[in-house]
Amino acid sequence: MEEMFGITNWLEQVNDEDVNFVGSVFKLLLSMVLGAMVGLERRHKGQIAGMRTFALISMGATLAMLVSIYIPQEYLGLKNGDPGRIAAQVISGIGFLGAGAIIQMKGSVRGLTTAAGMWMTASIGLAVGAGMYWVAVIASVLIILVLTLLELCEKKLFRGKEQKIVRLKVNYIVTDASPFRQFFTNYHVHISDEFFRYDYTLGTTTINFMVRSQDKTDFIALFDEIHATGNVLSLTLTNEVNN
Numbered sequence: 469m470e471e472m473f474g475i476t477n478w479l480e481q482v483n484d485e486d487v488n489f490v491g492s493v494f495k496l497l498l499s500m501v502l503g504a505m506v507g508l509e510r511r512h513k514g515q516i517a518g519m520r521t522f523a524l525i526s527m528g529a530t531l532a533m534l535v536s537i538y539i540p541q542e543y544l545g546l547k548n549g550d551p552g553r554i555a556a557q558v559i560s561g562i563g564f565l566g567a568g569a570i571i572q573m574k575g576s577v578r579g580l581t582t583a584a585g586m587w588m589t590a591s592i593g594l595a596v597g598a599g600m601y602w603v604a605v606i607a608s609v610l611i612i613l614v615l616t617l618l619e620l621c622e623k624k625l626f627r628g629k630e631q632k633i634v635r636l637k638v639n640y641i642v643t644d645a646s647p648f649r650q651f652f653t654n655y656h657v658h659i660s661d662e663f664f665r666y667d668y669t670l671g672t673t674t675i676n677f678m679v680r681s682q683d684k685t686d687f688i689a690l691f692d693e694i695h696a697t698g699n700v701l702s703l704t705l706t707n708e709v710n711n
Contacts (some may be wrong), residue, residue, distance in 0.1 A: 527594035533597025
């Protein structure tokens with residue numbers, strides 16, 4: 469009994485190529501911790517998908533790998549199993565879950581980074597299930613570095629060049645948007661794209677201007693001039709976030 473629960477025996481079961489109870493539990497716990505680490509960062513950034521979601525994704529991928537190895541070993545007598553059969557579906561299947569994290573709304577796209585994080589976390593879970601512990605740990609650390617340090621680098625390198633969304637709603641059907649474009653030109657604001665939404669029932673038009681400007685741009689004064697034209701129902705300014 470002592471030998472069964474000894475450290476040496478425990479390590480042997482953890483590193484055993486055959487699927488066993490101790491090794492499986494260890495892999496599930498490790499994948500849960502690694503997934504939760506990534507989810508903690510996502511939750512800190514205000515994303516809906518947080519620690520629980522990422523932990524479940526990682527654990528699910530690990531379990532899929534374990535089952536993929538176990539079935540051939542147990543029922544077909546294959547020593548190395550067939551780890552690619554069931555686990556391969558995780559990579560394609562996680563795409564549906566990642567798509568649910570991406571939100572497209574009136575020209576603004578959010579959740580791309582979170583979706584990519586889900587895909588990467590599933591891959592980490594597969595690595596844990598295959599016994600690549602250190603690779604999985606290092607990959608998790610690299611994900612955290614990408615999501616934190618690289619974000620700081622991006623903000624520093626592209627400060628003042630972030631794309632913003634100006635959402636304008638007027639109480640008439642717009643047939644010529646050039647007068648509004650001229651306001652942005654006067655303030656040296658570059659329009660990269662436009663999206664129109666017409667509501668013929670209420671007789672309103674919503675225009676989403678995708679713009680780039682410097683930090684010193686006085687949007688308050690710009691909005692005041694646009695509002696002074698009359699018939700303006702609302703004006704909003706938001707940053708386009710792809711997290």
